[in-house]
Amino acid sequence: MAAVVKICNQYSVPFIARGSGTGLSGGALPSEDSVLIVTSLMRQILSVDLDNQRIIVQPGVINSWVTQTVSGAGFYYAPDPSSQIICSIGGNVAENSGGVHCLKYGVTTNHVLGLKIVTPEGEIVDLGGQIPESPGYDLTGIFVGSEGTLGIATEITLRILKSAESICVLLADFTSVEAAGATVSDIISAGIIPGGMEMMDNVSINAVEDVVATNCYPRDATAILLVEIDGLEVEVAVNKQRVIDICKQNGARSVTSASDPEMRLKLWKGRKAAFAAAGHLSPDYYVQDGVIPRTQLPYVLQEIEVLSQKFGYPIANVFHAGDGNLHPLILFDNAIPGALEKVEELGGEILKLCVRVGGSISGEHGIGADKKCYMPDMFSDADLETMQWVRQVFNPQGLANPGKIFPTPRTCGEAANVANHKQLEGVERF
Amino acid sequence: MAAVVKICNQYSVPFIARGSGTGLSGGALPSEDSVLIVTSLMRQILSVDLDNQRIIVQPGVINSWVTQTVSGAGFYYAPDPSSQIICSIGGNVAENSGGVHCLKYGVTTNHVLGLKIVTPEGEIVDLGGQIPESPGYDLTGIFVGSEGTLGIATEITLRILKSAESICVLLADFTSVEAAGATVSDIISAGIIPGGMEMMDNVSINAVEDVVATNCYPRDATAILLVEIDGLEVEVAVNKQRVIDICKQNGARSVTSASDPEMRLKLWKGRKAAFAAAGHLSPDYYVQDGVIPRTQLPYVLQEIEVLSQKFGYPIANVFHAGDGNLHPLILFDNAIPGALEKVEELGGEILKLCVRVGGSISGEHGIGADKKCYMPDMFSDADLETMQWVRQVFNPQGLANPGKIFPTPRTCGEAANVANHKQLEGVERF
Ligand SMILES: Cc1cc2nc3c(=O)[nH]c(=O)nc-3n(C[C@H](O)[C@H](O)[C@H](O)COP(=O)(O)OP(=O)(O)OC[C@H]3O[C@@H](n4cnc5c(N)ncnc54)[C@H](O)[C@@H]3O)c2cc1C
Ligand SMILES: Cc1cc2nc3c(=O)[nH]c(=O)nc-3n(C[C@H](O)[C@H](O)[C@H](O)COP(=O)(O)OP(=O)(O)OC[C@H]3O[C@@H](n4cnc5c(N)ncnc54)[C@H](O)[C@@H]3O)c2cc1C
Numbered sequence: 001m002a003a004v005v006k007i008c009n010q011y012s013v014p015f016i017a018r019g020s021g022t023g024l025s026g027g028a029l030p031s032e033d034s035v036l037i038v039t040s041l042m043r044q045i046l047s048v049d050l051d052n053q054r055i056i057v058q059p060g061v062i063n064s065w066v067t068q069t070v071s072g073a074g075f076y077y078a079p080d081p082s083s084q085i086i087c088s089i090g091g092n093v094a095e096n097s098g099g100v101h102c103l104k105y106g107v108t109t110n111h112v113l114g115l116k117i118v119t120p121e122g123e124i125v126d127l128g129g130q131i132p133e134s135p136g137y138d139l140t141g142i143f144v145g146s147e148g149t150l151g152i153a154t155e156i157t158l159r160i161l162k163s164a165e166s167i168c169v170l171l172a173d174f175t176s177v178e179a180a181g182a183t184v185s186d187i188i189s190a191g192i193i194p195g196g197m198e199m200m201d202n203v204s205i206n207a208v209e210d211v212v213a214t215n216c217y218p219r220d221a222t223a224i225l226l227v228e229i230d231g232l233e234v235e236v237a238v239n240k241q242r243v244i245d246i247c248k249q250n251g252a253r254s255v256t257s258a259s260d261p262e263m264r265l266k267l268w269k270g271r272k273a274a275f276a277a278a279g280h281l282s283p284d285y286y287v288q289d290g291v292i293p294r295t296q297l298p299y300v301l302q303e304i305e306v307l308s309q310k311f312g313y314p315i316a317n318v319f320h321a322g323d324g325n326l327h328p329l330i331l332f333d334n335a336i337p338g339a340l341e342k343v344e345e346l347g348g349e350i351l352k353l354c355v356r357v358g359g360s361i362s363g364e365h366g367i368g369a370d371k372k373c374y375m376p377d378m379f380s381d382a383d384l385e386t387m388q389w390v391r392q393v394f395n396p397q398g399l400a401n402p403g404k405i406f407p408t409p410r411t412c413g414e415a416a417n418v419a420n421h422k423q424l425e426g427v428e429r430f
Numbered sequence: 431m432a433a434v435v436k437i438c439n440q441y442s443v444p445f446i447a448r449g450s451g452t453g454l455s456g457g458a459l460p461s462e463d464s465v466l467i468v469t470s471l472m473r474q475i476l477s478v479d480l481d482n483q484r485i486i487v488q489p490g491v492i493n494s495w496v497t498q499t500v501s502g503a504g505f506y507y508a509p510d511p512s513s514q515i516i517c518s519i520g521g522n523v524a525e526n527s528g529g530v531h532c533l534k535y536g537v538t539t540n541h542v543l544g545l546k547i548v549t550p551e552g553e554i555v556d557l558g559g560q561i562p563e564s565p566g567y568d569l570t571g572i573f574v575g576s577e578g579t580l581g582i583a584t585e586i587t588l589r590i591l592k593s594a595e596s597i598c599v600l601l602a603d604f605t606s607v608e609a610a611g612a613t614v615s616d617i618i619s620a621g622i623i624p625g626g627m628e629m630m631d632n633v634s635i636n637a638v639e640d641v642v643a644t645n646c647y648p649r650d651a652t653a654i655l656l657v658e659i660d661g662l663e664v665e666v667a668v669n670k671q672r673v674i675d676i677c678k679q680n681g682a683r684s685v686t687s688a689s690d691p692e693m694r695l696k697l698w699k700g701r702k703a704a705f706a707a708a709g710h711l712s713p714d715y716y717v718q719d720g721v722i723p724r725t726q727l728p729y730v731l732q733e734i735e736v737l738s739q740k741f742g743y744p745i746a747n748v749f750h751a752g753d754g755n756l757h758p759l760i761l762f763d764n765a766i767p768g769a770l771e772k773v774e775e776l777g778g779e780i781l782k783l784c785v786r787v788g789g790s791i792s793g794e795h796g797i798g799a800d801k802k803c804y805m806p807d808m809f810s811d812a813d814l815e816t817m818q819w820v821r822q823v824f825n826p827q828g829l830a831n832p833g834k835i836f837p838t839p840r841t842c843g844e845a846a847n848v849a850n851h852k853q854l855e856g857v858e859r860f
Contacts, residue, residue: 131721293560
């Protein structure tokens with residue numbers, strides 16, 4: 001890896017790391033002629049240390065393999081993107097990926113202890129270490145989520161957790177989105193942190209029932225909540241009852257529960273297949289990814305409905321409700337000229353709405369190429385400038401994944417000018 | 431704050447942020463003539479948002495005030511250094527401080543959502559935000575633990591947690607350190623994550639009994655373990671029994687338990703007073719701070735005993751056992767010429783031992799001025815160089831807390847040469 005990167009430097013050719021190519025913000029797509037460095041031959045588990053709860057893997061290792069490797073001994077790897085059977089750990093690190101279980105256990109950055117990276121100039125550097133806290137600057141933390149712009153991860157030390165003694169999944173059926181949203185807030189306010197808490201709206205429910213037929217999701221529900229509770233058996237029993245009570249108090253028509261592994265998987269199956277199912281509803285769909293403070297859920301869902309009406313495109317809503325991480329799926333037909341542009345505009349309006357209520361333009365899918373023009377909506381020039389100075393440190397020649405994350409005047413127009421001006425100044429100074 | 435920093439820049443005068451001055455690695459001590467910017471007049475709680483579980487504070491706010499502010503509503507701020515009734519949140523952020531409850535809930539960096547900082551050039555920049563995940567580089571993460579070298583935090587958004595329904599503290603009494611160490615491993619292996627798990631050796635036990643007279647710590651124990659269990663009432667009941675069983679299996683002579691708040695405080699009182707009590711054992715003492723993988727506990731304690739014998743200074747051991755974070759207290763008399771140098775050498779040997787077994791030269795007290803010469807024991811030249819480039823980005827003139835974290839040839843000799851050479855090169859390029 002270091003040799004390849006050095007050669008790229010020698011000839012000033014940009015390069016882009018690529019794991020499994022499941023990224024949803026165009027991060028692994030070249031924006032100019034580049035060498036694509038695909039990690040799919042780097043799929044070794046390098047070491048497993050159960051006593052100290054850590055595992056070292058190569059970047060091409062598939063997310064779900066990590067849990068598979070340690071589950072026999074009663075451990076698991078917590079971050080579980082819906083794409084987990086195909087996406088790579090290297091990609092997860094680059095995107096700081098989340099998943100259903102990240103509400104309770106934290107996203108990727110909370111599970112990466114250390115990294116070996118090849119810097120954009122081809123040097124091999126160790127960041128962090130084998131234990132949770134390392135002195136000096138937290139460069140591991142800055143690398144996680146940097147979307148391939150600060151170098152390529154070649155060895156990743158992950159923290160693994162002990163599997164819970166007991167797990168229960170609840171499915172609550174609501175006749176209004178507001179009620180489901182209020183339930184989410186009430187569960188958290190009660191001090192219960194579910195292993196996962198996901199919401200799906202009527203459109204998504206029907207889409208997944210059409211495609212994967214769980215036969216568990218009520219087709220006439222306005223919204224469902226999936227709540228996973230894990231812990232000691234006694235703890236799960238008590239929290240299960242508390243969650244059921246809260247759902248009922250908020251008007252849930254019914255609450256189904258599943259404790260045996262097969263039935264639990266069945267309840268989750270629809271949620272995990274939601275993106276794929278959207279593809280059956282409509283010739284094309286556009287996944288948006290934004291975050292809002294949990295308390296703004298009902299308001300924001302209403303506003304999304306207003307935008308959907310205004311633009312004339314149906315929107316299916318699936319989201320990590322506990323984290324306030326929305327995934328509106330905009331349904332459209334790309335064969336109709338001009339549709340994609342309209343949909344992108346609608347997607348942008350949703351992001352601006354998220355920022356307006358104090359949220360973020362990306363929850364877990366990154367900025368990549370797709371969202372870089374929205375960065376100035378969230379960050380001031382000084383903020384963006386500071387990030388770009390950090391980029392210069394690692395990536396002085398700008399060869400590692402150029403054209404990502406930061407706004408450029410060519411694609412974003414005026415908004416990018418100030419930040420970009422500084423970036424160019426940076427290039428000269430180095 | 432920004433105005434003061436700008437004036438310092440104008441006259442090229444170094445400046446150092448200072449909170450309460452409780453830091454244990456000399457971070458807030460000027461190494462050359464400097465302006466000391468003390469945050470003790472910035473003690474306002476700026477906003478409290480219980481629904482979204484966050485609070486915004488000024489940097490001079492004292493750690494324990496945060497919990498005091500929200501405890502009436504059933505919330506608390508998790509990181510609780512033993513110095514919590516006096517240290518500032520700004521200092522906590524700069525040192526990425528830990529405490530008894532960080533085993534289960536994570537250190538400061540896991541609880542800082544966003545920061546407003548004054549950069550070393552006097553600009554005001556926002557890092558992170560009001561919600562847990564923010565796109566772009568994780569500059570909040572890099573600022574936390576940067577020991578005042580990347581700027582001064584002026585507003586800090588903290589995550590607050592819901593108080594547990596039930597809490598129980600256990601005190602287990604062992605006749606060997608190995609048995610206590612094995613108990614720690616067994617508890618974690620059983621999948622129990624205590625709210626806190628602390629170990630004290632015989633010397634420390636007697637020191638605190640002499641000084642604060644808890645009358646609970648058995649003076650003839652070779653080691654005691656303090657284990658706090660929190661959660662639902664049912665959960666605490668089950669885990670309490672499991673922990674008692676594990677202690678007994680490992681030969682604990684007795685296990686005392688306390689559930690009511692007053693008695694719990696009494697059990698913790700000795701641990702919290704351990705550093706202060708050491709001051710009564712001996713005219714002077716030197717606190718060391720290192721981390722080891724948990725499984726190395728018994729071996730490392732044995733080696734520390736060997737070093738104590740070899741150098742001829744008694745060592746009291748107090749530590750965050752669950753995290754493998756050691757705090758050996760070396761007892762000596764500074765009036766004896768040459769003693770301090772000997773003790774510093776002994777402290778250094780302990781750090782090298784930590785690194786040798788795969789640990790770290792600092793758990794929570796930072797590098798500051800005291801440990802910078804040990805950085806090359808843990809990091810390669812390329813690693814240190816990368817950190818120093820990041821420092822240059824924020825701190826191009828080197829005015830913010832100079833002479834900290836990174837080795838310098840004047841104080842560290844040869845070891846510092848490579849890293850420092852690059853640093854100087856960096857200064858020129860900017
Ligand atoms: C159906 C579906 C469901 C999804 N669900 C989720 C979800 O629940 N949560 C979630 O967070 N995401 C989700 N995603 C998005 C995606 O799976 C994640 O972002 C994933 O981490 C990408 O991994 P990858 O290996 O496919 O990376 P790629 O797409 O190959 O690359 C993504 C980025 O990572 C960089 N990169 C790859 N490898 C490295 C490396 N070794 N070092 C440095 N940079 C590298 C690339 O340059 C690129 O910028 C989903 C995607 C799909 C298609
Ligand atoms: C008895 C005792 C017990 C202790 N127990 C613990 C413990 O359990 N866990 C633990 O982690 N530590 C512990 N400490 C160490 C110390 O209390 C912590 O490091 C604490 O966070 C320092 O806070 P302070 O306000 O005193 O900072 P100071 O000592 O004033 O400063 C420490 C560093 O922070 C920087 N700084 C201060 N304010 C700012 C700001 N606003 N912006 C940027 N940089 C800033 C300073 O420049 C300096 O480098 C203990 C100390 C004592 C004396």
